[in-house]
Amino acid sequence: MSKTIKIFHFFPDKLNLYGDIGNVTALKKRAEWRGLNVEVVNVTASEKVDLSEADILFIGGGSDREQKIATLDIFNVQEEFRALIEDGIPALMICGGYQFLGHSYVTADGTELETLNILDFRTESKVDRLTGNIILESEQFGKIVGFENHGGRTYHNYEPLGTVVSGYGNNAEDGGEGIHYKNMIGTYLHGPLLPKNPKITDYLIDKACERKGYSVPPVYENNEIEERAAEVMIDRLLSKNK
Amino acid sequence: MRKVIATNLAKLGRRVSRLRGGEGSTIPGKIAQRVDPDIAKSVTAGFDDIIFISGTNGKTTTSNLIGHILKVSGRDIVHNIEGSNMFEGILSSFVIQKNSKTKIAVIEIDEGSIAKTFRHFQPTKMVFTNFSRDQMDRFGELDTLVDQIIDCLKDQDISLILNSDDPFVRRLAKAGNDAIYYGIDAGIYEFQEANMTESKFCPKCGKPLDYSWIHYSHIGHYTCECGFSRKEPKYAITALSSGLSLDMSINDIPLKTRVSGDYNAYNVLASYAVLREIGLSEEEIIEGIESFQLSDGRMQYFKNDNQNAMVNLAKNPASFNMSLTIGHNIVSEENEAVSYLMALNDYGADGRDVSWIWDVDFEHLNNExxxxxxxxxxxxxxxALRLKYAGLPKDKVSCNQNIVAATEQALKQSVHLIAIPNYTALTPMHRSIEKYFKER
Structure with a gap:
């Protein structure tokens, strides 16, 4: 019997900045390489979907305007969404998707936007953006490479995705980047994140398989080009410090 | 007197900078401004028309085409052909090129330099080509960019020449200036364009736009329930065909071009519109268009007895998809095998964020x-990583960061080559290809 996982991609029509679609491409390909069937469900309006069908959740980033439309829509399923994250569904939330999990988001001009209030953290946006290539160090995933571009400064006491080695991170102050809560990862890293960081991709797929009761050993196929693409940036940014 | 000294020193500065191996395109402006802080006002005075051309794609081609047509018609112009489209470079062009007969300036301007330049002087006319997402690394998001430009245009005596088919460009009318529109009729032509992930939402109210016809990407005939819609253009392409070069009719007047790449239809149309608006005759414009050739690595074709190649700049998903979809038909007649040479630099002028390549439809290459x-x-x-995840076989893909070496290797091994550089990769790649075909 064929083993299927379903990736729920929220608002691909609105939240699709900076190549975030590459994360879905990476999840799909790497799951297929280990013999799984993959179905990508594009969620454009939350009321039409049955979230209990989801095995992996993905939300990308968008402009403030599109983010607002998306958040309003997701309120329809706020409780189901919270329950899934608490239950350990693997999820990846980029930029705006990450910010809107918190309890408050204040835009650069001081307006407070409504957020999903799933986790206890806040974000304040400023006009000057934190932009550039970034490298993190994480115990679980090793070096993580990406590109950040955000006006928001996020402050929380949860476990971060990693520690900033080069770049700004959550708020350019406390040295943390992103969040890792149960099996949910929130981050400001575009680039996109997953293709150059296959350990994170495989982790999300592993967790999806665990929850489904599939024993599908990860096929850690040749990751040479993934590693070389990451190395280009690691060499460039870290050789400066030598 | 100050102005004369400033101008002469500026010209000297250019010479020195060139001797030292620089391009010398911004130095004269900087020097002139140091000597005479009001130079920008005085050197731009006395013109009948100063035309600015801006937008994401097509501004260089459009401004070169406008410049060419004006020169062929015998007019003296200031034109920032030296490739510098930010304030200092623009100022340099005025300082160096203006003489007593010059009455028209044709200026390509970077979207991010509009505000700064407007603090010194304004154009009489402004042409906008299109807005897409290649500069977000530099400007934040597209909405913000459009709002910033509207703020600049407000209350200025500038007439706008706008691409009615692009909702973001159409949105600039909000600034309240006089505006005329250009566009391509629905149903007369199908662009060779792959699927796109550009935003198709109303720039006014945020709801999805309703398209009755899409040319490519978010460019087409649209309306929104809030009342925002495409405006009937004064200048319209009424017929279009694309072979090795483009043939078209503008308001039913036929003309033949020597440029290929169907998206260049908009650049030809925009040039025609603005030049009619400043009073050139149909005949003058058509004569200029029909003698214009691209020569800077934008959609250029090379050929000798044994092989051929095309090179086309791609700096965002829209322009990259264009090259991927039309390349095969241009270099190979039957379904012969083609080769690709693709360059991705991430220097300042390219945008340091290269994530846009994940929005390019490389999956399309699986059918080639x-x-x-x-x-x-x-x-x-x-x-190469992107190509792996697009499903292309590993043994067909190789990497070499050195652009000249990679280009020479590609030319040696290929019969039909499609070369796609991004911005700063263009010059080294283009020069190597030109040299190769000159020698053989």
């Missing part, structure tokens, strides 16, 4: 007969 693909530039490996 491909000999090999060479990735080059400072982020060559990133391209």
């Amino acid at each position: 007969n491909i000999d090999f693909i060479i990735c080059t530039g400072s982020r060559a490996e990133e391209l």
Whole structure:
């Protein structure tokens, strides 16, 4: 019997900045390489979907305007969404998707936007953006490479995705980047994140398989080009410090 | 007197900078301004028309075409052909090129430099081509960029020449200036364009736009329930065909061009519109268009007895998809195998964020007969990674960051080559290809 996982991609029509679609491409390909069937469900309006069908959740980033439309829509399923994250569904939330999990988001001009209030953290946006290539160090995933571009400064006491080695991170102050809560990862890293960081991709797929009761050993196929693409940036940014 | 000294010193500065191996395109402006802080006002005075051309794609081609047509018609112009489209470079062009007979200036301007330049002087006319997402690394998001430009245009005596088919460009009318529109009729032509992930939402109210016809990407005939819609253009392409070069009719007047790449239809149309508006005759414009050739690596074709190649700049998903979809038909007549040379640099002028390559439809290449693909530039490996996840066979893809070496290798091994550089990769790649075909 064929083993299927379903990736729920929220608002691909609105939240699709900076190549975030590459994360879905990476999840799909790497799951297929280990013999799984993959179905990508594009969620454009939350009321039409049955979230209990989801095995992996993905939300990308968008402009403030599109983010607002998306958040309003997701309120329809706020409780189901919270329950899934608490239950350990693997999820990846980029930029705006990450910010809107918190309890408050204040835009650069001081307006407070409504957020999903799933986790206890806040974000304040400023006009000057934190932009550039970034490298993190994480115990679980090793070096993580990406590109950040955000006006928001996020402050929380949860476990971060990693520690900033080069770049700004959550708020350019406390040295943390992103969040890792149960099996949910929130981050400001575009680039996109997953293709150059296959350990994170495989982790999300592993967790999806665990929850489904599939024993599908990860096929850690040749990751040479993934590693070389990451190395280009690691060499460039870290050789400066030598 | 100050102005004369400033101008002469500026010209000297250019010479010195060139001797030292620089391009010398911004130095004169900087020097002139140091000597005479009001130089920008005085050197731009006395013109009948100063035309600015801006937008994401097509501004260089459009401004070169407008400049060419005016020169062929015998007019003296200031034109920032030296490739510098930010304030200092623009100022340099005025300082160096203006003489007593010059009455028209044709200026390509970077979207991000509009505000700064407007603090010194304003154009009489402004042409906008299109807005898409290649500069977000530099400007934040597209909405913000459009709002910033509207703020600049407000209360200025500038007439706008706008692409009615692009909702973001159409939105500039909000600034309240006089505006005329250009566009392409629905149903007369199908662009060779792959699927796109550009935003198709109303720039006014945020709801999805309703399209009755899409030319490509978010460019087409649209309306929104809030009342926002495409405006009937004064200048319209009423017929279009694309072979090795484009033939078209503008308001039913036929003309033949020597440029290929169907998206150049908009650049030809925009040039025609603005030049009619400043009083050139149909005949003058058509004569100029029909003698214009691209020569800067934008959609250029090379050929000798044994092989051919095309090179086309791609700096965002829209322009990259264009090259991927039309390349095969241009270099190979039957379904012969083609090769690709793709360059991705990430220097300041390119945008340091290369994530847009994940929005390019490389998956499309799986349906093509491909000999090999060479990735080059400072982020060559990133391209190769993208191609792996697009499903292309590993043994067909290789990397070499050195652009000149990669180009020479590609030319040696290929019969039909499609070369796609991004901004700063263009010059080294283009020069190598030109040299190769000159020698053989």
